Amino acid sequence: MAAQTLVMYPMPDDPEQFDKYYTEVHTPIALKIPGLTKLEVSKGGTTSPNGDSPWYLIAELNYDSMAALQAAMGSPEAAAAVADLVNFAPEGTQVFIFETETK
Numbered sequence: 001m002a003a004q005t006l007v008m009y010p011m012p013d014d015p016e017q018f019d020k021y022y023t024e025v026h027t028p029i030a031l032k033i034p035g036l037t038k039l040e041v042s043k044g045g046t047t048s049p050n051g052d053s054p055w056y057l058i059a060e061l062n063y064d065s066m067a068a069l070q071a072a073m074g075s076p077e078a079a080a081a082v083a084d085l086v087n088f089a090p091e092g093t094q095v096f097i098f099e100t101e102t103k
């Protein structure tokens with residue numbers, strides 16, 4: 001089974017500054033994580049079936065397996081990405097790790 005890290009960022013105080021930092025600084029750091037097969041990021045805010053969502057940006061980091069994800073999380077590159085969160089991520093940012101199954 002594949003695995004994924006899902007990062008959900010709430011509305012930042014300054015969306016323009018968040019976007020610039022996320023695109024120019026954080027994404028290049030994250031793309032260096034070994035074993036990462038795909039990074040997908042929401043664009044233009046998020047909504048729910050009930051209307052507005054508290055999440056400004058959602059990032060999906062994909063790996064071939066949970067073993068690959070766990071190995072990646074032990075890497076210096078992942079440590080750098082996690083350490084960088086304090087530089088831009090709003091309070092309330094949520095991180096989830098799970099296996100995925102394609103139906």
